[in-house]
Amino acid sequence: MSIEWPLWEVFIRGQHGLNHRHVGSLHAPDAEMAVNNARDVYTRRNEGVSIWVVRSSDITASAPSEKGPLFEPSNSKVYRHPTFFDVPDEVGHM
Amino acid sequence: MSAAQQTGAAESAALFEFLLRMGDNALILGHRVSEWCGHSPALEEDIALSNTALDLIGQTQLWLALAGEVEGRGRSADDLAYLRDGLDFRNVLLVERPNGDFGKTLMRQFLFDAWHYLLLKALKGSSDRRIAEIAEKASKEVAYHLDRSRDLVIRLGDGTAESHRRMQDALDDLWPYTGELFMGDASDTAIAADGAAPEPASLKASWDELVAEALTEATLKAPADGYMQKGGKRGVHTEHLGFILSDLQFLQRAYPGGTW
Numbered sequence: 563m564s565i566e567w568p569l570w571e572v573f574i575r576g577q578h579g580l581n582h583r584h585v586g587s588l589h590a591p592d593a594e595m596a597v598n599n600a601r602d603v604y605t606r607r608n609e610g611v612s613i614w615v616v617r618s619s620d621i622t623a624s625a626p627s628e629k630g631p632l633f634e635p636s637n638s639k640v641y642r643h644p645t646f647f648d649v650p651d652e653v654g655h656m
Numbered sequence: 657m658s659a660a661q662q663t664g665a666a667e668s669a670a671l672f673e674f675l676l677r678m679g680d681n682a683l684i685l686g687h688r689v690s691e692w693c694g695h696s697p698a699l700e701e702d703i704a705l706s707n708t709a710l711d712l713i714g715q716t717q718l719w720l721a722l723a724g725e726v727e728g729r730g731r732s733a734d735d736l737a738y739l740r741d742g743l744d745f746r747n748v749l750l751v752e753r754p755n756g757d758f759g760k761t762l763m764r765q766f767l768f769d770a771w772h773y774l775l776l777k778a779l780k781g782s783s784d785r786r787i788a789e790i791a792e793k794a795s796k797e798v799a800y801h802l803d804r805s806r807d808l809v810i811r812l813g814d815g816t817a818e819s820h821r822r823m824q825d826a827l828d829d830l831w832p833y834t835g836e837l838f839m840g841d842a843s844d845t846a847i848a849a850d851g852a853a854p855e856p857a858s859l860k861a862s863w864d865e866l867v868a869e870a871l872t873e874a875t876l877k878a879p880a881d882g883y884m885q886k887g888g889k890r891g892v893h894t895e896h897l898g899f900i901l902s903d904l905q906f907l908q909r910a911y912p913g914g915t916w
Contacts, residue, residue, distance in 0.1 A: 567698070588700050591811075598804060602704035 569618040570596040572603075574610035582614050590615075670846040671784075672727050673746065674853055676736070677889060679719030680747035683737055684897070685768060686712030687904055688755060697758055704804065708765070711797040718790045738908035742897050749888040750833040752896045756826065759812055759819065763826035766805035770866045771837045773802045774859045783851035806870050813874025824876055835884025838863070 567589040573582035585604050590596035596615040604610070624632060636642065690709035696702035720733035750768060755761045776798055779791035812819040840848075840856040848855045871878055887893065907914060 589698065590700065595807070595811075598807070599700040599704065601800075602707050603700055606703075606707065 567591050570600075570615045571618050571621065572596075572600040573614040573616070574600070574604055575612040576610055577608070582612065585609075587618060667846065667850065668726055668728075670843040671852065672723055673843045674847050675719050675723035675726060676744075676746040677748075679716050679723055679733075679736070680745050681751055681768075681772075682712045682719060683716040683904075684745070684747040684900060685751035685765075686710075686716060687900055688751065688753075689761070689765070691755055692761065701758075705761075708801050708804075711794075711801065715790070715794045715797070718793070722786055722790065734908075738905050742893055742901055743891045745888075745891060745893065745897060745901075747888050747897075748833070748836045749885050749894055750830065750836065752888070752894060752900060753830060753833060754896060756829075757822060759822035760826040760829065762805055762808050762812065763823060764830055765801065766809045766870070767830060767834055767867065768837075769798060769802040769805050770870075771834075771859065771863055772798050774862050774866070775854070778854040778859070782853060787852060809876075810870055810874040813871070813876040820875065823874065827871070827876055828879055831879045832883060832885050835881065836886040836889060839884075839886055839889070841890070 568591075569587055570590055570593075571587050572585050574585050575582045588596065588599050588603055590599045593615060597613055600613045600615055605613070686709045689705055689712065692702065692705045693709070694702065696705055716737065717733045720736045724731040724733060724736055750764065753760075753764055755764075773795070776791045776795040779787055780795060782788040782791065809823065813823040814820070838856045838860045844853070844856055847853045868878065888897075
């Protein structure tokens with residue numbers, strides 16, 4: 563039966579977190595039931611205060627084969643990382 | 657025994673009876689629903705049903721713990737759940753009905769949830785603070801149970817020809833077991849007089865409305881209110897309860913006091 567149901571990606575906002583985070587996926591016939599199922603499958607241990615679901619097929623993903631052109635150029639640009647600042651002692655641990 | 661003491665004893669006996677009914681309904685339905693664990697048609701439904709079962713078992717602990725306290729003979733919730741015989745169980749017959757197919761389980765759940773939801777809503781205003789507190793906690797869980805079972809009854813009733821037929825069969829089969837939810841007896845009247853719980857019959861109109869609305873949307877037709885099965889509330893059960901208890905109580909009966 564679940565084979566006929568589309569796949570949904572589930573995002574949950576944790577108790578203290580600011581952003582919805584991807585927690586996994588599940589099957590459901592429509593959005594309303596996907597939210598219900600997400601509640602039952604992914605919030606059994608008090609993990610969340612808000613749920614988003616989105617059809618997996620509606621997600622546009624980058625192609626793994628383009629990994630090189632997409633991500634490698636940023637490898638050699640260390641100056642983009644804010645590691646060259648002297649942090650004053652008073653700031654303490656960051 | 658003085659007259660006042662006698663009244664007090666009668667009152668706590670009625671209260672004990674009421675609490676057993678609440679606890680036993682939750683315990684037996686929780687057990688029935690837990691029988692689906694690992695067998696549901698989809699993983700998501702399997703987890704959802706297990707959650708419902710666990711909610712009900714949790715509520716059982718609260719009701720039966722309070723029952724033991726009111727009885728005052730030192731019996732714990734576990735003692736009451738595991739060491740009573742069938743004749744001492746006070747659940748309505750509806751919750752001991754066999755699971756049947758998935759449609760039947762869902763229909764039983766919906767008919768019970770609608771009643772449970774209305775009752776707990778009323779119990780939040782109970783004159784007994786302990787009852788009101790349990791109702792407060794349980795009603796949040798049960799609101800979700802009702803949401804879910806109602807939704808699925810509508811989807812399946814208004815689904816394919818096959819799912820519609822199964823839901824209508826389930827409704828026809830279970831309907832004669834719904835009347836008992838609203839039948840009162842002397843102990844119900846005593847409890848209601850104290851304001852501890854509503855008269856069972858007082859929930860009927862709201863239940864009819866809630867159920868009729870969902871069934872209409874589900875394109876299902878409720879049978880006319882004919883002969884209604886009864887007995888569970890006073891300990892007269894169908895043969896199904898015996899099988900449930902032999903599963904449920906086996907360990908404590910075979911190994912008294914065993915823990916793990």
